[in-house]
Amino acid sequence: MVSDKDRKDPYLERIRHLKPDQLESALASFKQLLDHKMAAGLQSCVNCGLCADSCHYYLVTKEFEAIPAYKLKLVTSVFKKLLTALGGLAKKPDGDSAFDSQMVERWVDSLYGRCTLCGRCALNCTMGINITRLIRTARTALASIDLVPPGLQSTVTTAVEKGNNMGIPRQEWLDTLQWLSEELQLEVGDPEAHLPVDKTGTKLLYTVNPREPKFFPLSLLATAKIFYAAKESWTVSSDYYDVTNYGLYSGDDGAAGLISSRLRESMIKLRAKTLVLGECGHGYNSNRWEAPEWMAAEDRFEVKSIIQIIADYIREGRIKLDPSRNQKVVTLHDPCNLVRLGGIIEEQRFILKNAVTNFVEMYPNREKNYCCGGGGGQLAMTRYATRRLDAGKIKADQILTTGAKIVVTPCHNCIDQLSELNREYKLGVEVKTISEVVADALVIEKKEK
Amino acid sequence: MSIFAVLKLSVAASVLFCLVVLTVMVMRTFAFGRRPTYAHARGSSFAGIVYAFGLGMLPWEKESAAKHIGTYIGGILYHIGILMAMLFLATVLLRISLPTTLLQAARILLTVGVVSGVALLIKRILQPRMRFLSGGDDYVANILVDVLLLSALATTFAETMLIPFAAVAIITFIYIPFGKIRHCVFFFYTRVLFGTFFGKRGVVPHPSKKA
Numbered sequence: 001m002v003s004d005k006d007r008k009d010p011y012l013e014r015i016r017h018l019k020p021d022q023l024e025s026a027l028a029s030f031k032q033l034l035d036h037k038m039a040a041g042l043q044s045c046v047n048c049g050l051c052a053d054s055c056h057y058y059l060v061t062k063e064f065e066a067i068p069a070y071k072l073k074l075v076t077s078v079f080k081k082l083l084t085a086l087g088g089l090a091k092k093p094d095g096d097s098a099f100d101s102q103m104v105e106r107w108v109d110s111l112y113g114r115c116t117l118c119g120r121c122a123l124n125c126t127m128g129i130n131i132t133r134l135i136r137t138a139r140t141a142l143a144s145i146d147l148v149p150p151g152l153q154s155t156v157t158t159a160v161e162k163g164n165n166m167g168i169p170r171q172e173w174l175d176t177l178q179w180l181s182e183e184l185q186l187e188v189g190d191p192e193a194h195l196p197v198d199k200t201g202t203k204l205l206y207t208v209n210p211r212e213p214k215f216f217p218l219s220l221l222a223t224a225k226i227f228y229a230a231k232e233s234w235t236v237s238s239d240y241y242d243v244t245n246y247g248l249y250s251g252d253d254g255a256a257g258l259i260s261s262r263l264r265e266s267m268i269k270l271r272a273k274t275l276v277l278g279e280c281g282h283g284y285n286s287n288r289w290e291a292p293e294w295m296a297a298e299d300r301f302e303v304k305s306i307i308q309i310i311a312d313y314i315r316e317g318r319i320k321l322d323p324s325r326n327q328k329v330v331t332l333h334d335p336c337n338l339v340r341l342g343g344i345i346e347e348q349r350f351i352l353k354n355a356v357t358n359f360v361e362m363y364p365n366r367e368k369n370y371c372c373g374g375g376g377g378q379l380a381m382t383r384y385a386t387r388r389l390d391a392g393k394i395k396a397d398q399i400l401t402t403g404a405k406i407v408v409t410p411c412h413n414c415i416d417q418l419s420e421l422n423r424e425y426k427l428g429v430e431v432k433t434i435s436e437v438v439a440d441a442l443v444i445e446k447k448e449k
Numbered sequence: 450m451s452i453f454a455v456l457k458l459s460v461a462a463s464v465l466f467c468l469v470v471l472t473v474m475v476m477r478t479f480a481f482g483r484r485p486t487y488a489h490a491r492g493s494s495f496a497g498i499v500y501a502f503g504l505g506m507l508p509w510e511k512e513s514a515a516k517h518i519g520t521y522i523g524g525i526l527y528h529i530g531i532l533m534a535m536l537f538l539a540t541v542l543l544r545i546s547l548p549t550t551l552l553q554a555a556r557i558l559l560t561v562g563v564v565s566g567v568a569l570l571i572k573r574i575l576q577p578r579m580r581f582l583s584g585g586d587d588y589v590a591n592i593l594v595d596v597l598l599l600s601a602l603a604t605t606f607a608e609t610m611l612i613p614f615a616a617v618a619i620i621t622f623i624y625i626p627f628g629k630i631r632h633c634v635f636f637f638y639t640r641v642l643f644g645t646f647f648g649k650r651g652v653v654p655h656p657s658k659k660a
Contacts, residue, residue, distance in 0.1 A: 037642050039481040043474075044635040047582045050513040050520065064581040073582070083477075123652075124513035126524075127636055128501060128643025289650065292487035299489065343491045343651030367652050368512055 011150055011383075015108065018101050022145045027078070027099055029144035033137050034079075041129040042076045043083045045069055051131070054124035056370050056394045057114045057387070065106075066114045068121035068131045074106055075138045107142060111135050112149050113384045116376030116391075117249065118336035123367060132341075139251025148250040149384075152377040155246045156255050163262070164242035166210040174238060176213040180221050187221070188228055188444050195224050198270060199235035204309070205272035206236050207243035207263055207287075209280045209412040216412075222439035223278070226310060229442050230318040234276075237266035243283035244413075245291075248337075249377030253294050260291035267301055274302040276309055279433045281335030281411035282375060284342050305338065307410050310438055311347040314354050320443040326356035328430075330437065331404035333362070333395070333418060334369040335411035348410055351434055355441040356406075362398040370394045372409075374417025389424050392417060396425035410434045456615040457542045463622035470626035471634050478638070490649045497648015501640040505653060520572065523565040530562010531594060534601040538618050541604065541611060552605055559602040566595040586628040594630070597621050 034042075047069055052058045057066035064070060076083075078099045119132045142148065148156070159165040164173075174197065181194035196202070206227075212220040227234050240262035247256025267275050277284045288303045313319040332352060338344045345366050352359045364370070373392035378384060395418070399407055407418055407429050418431045508514040514521040537555050540547055547555065570591045573579045600614035625631055647653040 034481050035484045036479050036481045039478045040635060040638045040642060043478070044632055044639045046629045046632050047579075047584070047587050048520070048524070049576075049579050049582050050517050052578060053516050054513055064578055067578065067582065069582050122643075123647070124511060125639075125643075126513065127632060128640040130642065130646055133646075289488045292489075293484075296485075296487060298487045340652060341650065345652070345655070364512065367655070 009383075011147075012105070015104050015147065016101050018104060018145070023099050023101075023104070026104075026141040026145045026147075030079070030137060030141035033140060037130070038134055038137060039083060041072075041131070041134050042079055044127045044129050045072055045076065046127060047073075048126050051121045051125055054120045056116075056118075056120075056373060057391045060391050060393050061387070063114075065110050068125075071110045071115060071135055072129065072131050074103070074110055075134055078103065104142070104147065107138055108147065108149070111138050112142075112152070112377070112381065113387065116336070116371045116373060116378055118371035118375055119340045120336070120368075120371060123340060136248075136251055139249075140253060141251070143251040148252065149377075149381045151380040151382050152246060152250050155377075155380045156250045156252060156259075159242060159244070159246060159259050160255050163240055164210040165244050165246060166214045168210055168214055170238060173213055173241070176217055176220075177236065180217055180224060183221055184224050184228065187225060189446060190228075193228050195220075196235040198238050201271050202233045202235045203272070204232060204234040204274050204276045205263075205267055205270055206234055206276045206278065206306070207241050207283070208236070208278040209244055209283065210242050211412050211416070212278070219279075219412075219433050219436055222433065222435040223306060225439045225442060225444075226313070226319060226435060229320075229444055230313045235270060235272065237270060240266045243278045243280045243287065245283060245286035246377060246380065247294075248282050248286045248290060249375075249380075256286065256290065257294035260287055261295055263287060264291075264295075264299070272301070274304055275299075277303065277305050279306055279410040279412060279435060281337035281339075281342070281413060283337075284344065285337035288342065305342075305344050305347075305410070307338070307344055307347045307351065307434060310434065311350050314351060319438075320445075321355050321438065321441040322443050323355055323357045323441055325441045326406075326437055327358065328356075328405040329358045329360060329403055330356045330406045330408055331360050331362050331399060331402040332365070333372060333399075333407055333409040333411075333414055334366055335409060335414045336369070336371050336375055338410060339369065340367040344410075348408075348434055351438060352408060355438050360402045360404060362402050362404075370398060372414045372417045372421065374413045374420075379413060379416050388417070389420060392421045393425065396421045396427060399427055399429060400425075404429060406430045406432055406437070408432050408434055408437050452612070456612065459619050460538065460542060460615055460622070463619040467622040467625045471631060474626060474631065475634060475638070486649075488649075490651075492648050492651030492653075494645040494648040496644075497646070497653050498641055498644030500648065500654040501644030505644070520569065523568050526561045527565040527569060527594075528562075530559055530565065530598050533558040533562065534598050534618075537601050537605065538614065541608075542615075556602060556605050559598050559605065563595060563598045563602060566591060566598060570595065590624070590628045590630050593617070593621050593624060 049069060051068040055066055055068050115135055117132050117136055121131045155165050158167045177195045177197055184193045185191050208220055245256055245259045247259055277287050284305050292299055332348060372395045373388050378388045409415060415431050422429055504510050508518060508521060533555055573583055597617045600610060600617050603610040604614045
């Protein structure tokens with residue numbers, strides 16, 4: 001399991017030199033988070049093994065360490081004493097229940113390195129165990145002793161320190177918005193069209209994945225064009241606009257809560273009515289479902305995905321689409337955090353059926369879809385890049401089978417992974433966001449002079 | 450006191466022991482506490498729970514069942530056999546005589562149950578990934594229940610087999626809380642949690658199947 005390269009890895013060295021009090025601290029952190037739901041999950045696995053084929057890592061690699069039941073067992077074995085009727089006398093399932101450096105190494109390798117927290121195993125578990133939740137809680141225990149893999153940790157740290165995960169300076173963000181406003185004016189032929197910043201009292205506060213202003217500004221422009229066409233009352237914040245939250249993946253609830261609370265700060269400051277989450281799967285899961293739990297507070301405003309907003313525009317006739325402008329075969333990748341863990345399932349299909357002429361589903365789809373392999377913080381953990389690309393073969397095969405020329409997905413993380421898979425497996429497809437496809441089909445009514 | 454009375458009392462005591470320990474385990478689990486939830490629901494937890502015990506168990510909804518249809522059917526038959534063995538044990542100990550038709554049905558279900566149990570055991574032994582996952586409890590639990598079904602089946606033919614049948618039942622009841630067979634209770638616990646989680650998020654029942 002350990003190569004010569006690994007032996008010199010400072011991260012692994014840290015694990016190997018963990019002190020007993022650090023290990024105790026991690027265990028205490030896990031125990032503190034245990035509630036009856038997790039406790040039930042920890043003592044319910046029957047080792048039926050049926051979860052194995054639900055995991056894209058196992059399906060591709062056939063490595064037993066990727067089987068969700070094994071990952072769960074790594075956790076349960078440590079806490080067996082706490083839960084079984086026999087307590088400390090209970091037989092240890094894999095012969096080693098001590099939480100020592102070796103066990104931590106196994107936790108890191110399987111729970112960070114072979115899992116995208118996609119939730120597919122949880123959906124397919126015979127017993128209904130929320131394996132994903134338990135793995136994430138184990139990550140929280142590791143995060144409590146600073147053992148988040150470096151790439152993932154630095155993404156979280158950047159978001160906490162700089163306000164967005166790419167460390168984009170405020171002025172750069174404002175310059176990009178200004179430039180995009182000029183582009184929008186040219187595109188729609190309206191000199192008054194713009195991307196509003198810090199406008200108070202709007203209906204929507206829009207949040208974006210920082211990779212949009214940084215690398216894919218046209219994606220943000222596409223959304224702005226849709227808002228323009230819908231005559232929407234919207235704004236972005238100059239300070240906190242980052243929809244992503246890698247705290248979900250690192251397991252650091254403190255950082256995750258802080259990052260999500262900033263979007264709430266912007267909502268309050270700008271007095272917007274609805275927090276709109278840009279096309280980001282884990283951003284949706286984090287901000288719609290997990291943030292209220294991290295912050296132990298209900299949201300006093302609506303939190304919606306941009307996908308829901310666009311679908312509403314179409315239903316209400318606020319935007320007109322000409323699907324003939326998108327004639328290539330289009331398929332849809334369902335981001336796990338938006339669909340299986342988020343519940344946004346049909347809206348994106350409704351949009352695509354209105355925006356393109358030839359939409360084909362990949363199989364399986366919707367909540368049963370395979371993870372692309374980019375979730376769980378994998379894109380930030382370069383140490384597992386080879387595994388990530390290998391595990392993506394399932395997705396690559398799914399795409400190839402459709403014969404599609406365009407893969408649409410409402411998630412920028414997925415777009416990164418799909419773009420890499422496109423190169424790796426020579427898929428020959430374009431990868432686009434929903435907004436980009438909708439913007440291409442938009443029929444803009446010229447402003448009356 | 451007759452041997453029959455001793456058997457009856459012993460089985461009753463083991464059942465009581467099993468129930469008490471399982472109750473304590475469930476209470477201990479509850480004692481870990483319930484966190485308040487704050488996110489607004491998108492779907493219905495109740496509908497999710499109904500799904501978890503209904504549609505959500507069917508192979509066309511659950512890929513893990515569809516991909517392993519043999520194991521899935523074997524598992525169902527195995528559990529039907531176990532239920533049959535328990536009911537048969539109760540009828541024997543309560544001296545309720547079964548009509549021939551019911552006895553024949555019981556024999557069929559017990560036979561199918563034993564065959565399924567043994568098949569699942571063989572699968573566990575032969576498949577490398579199942580061997581990797583399995584601990585001692587996985588084998589002990591399966592063998593114990595297989596023997597229980599077999600002895601129940603034997604008792605349907607010869608009443609003299611009642612003593613070994615009851616003995617195996619006593620061992621099984623005592624073993625239940627300490628091994629994976631405790632899922633006879635925790636299955637319901639975790640499926641409710643499954644339904645609550647995915648139901649609240651509007652993932653299940655699938656939007657197109659909602660009323």
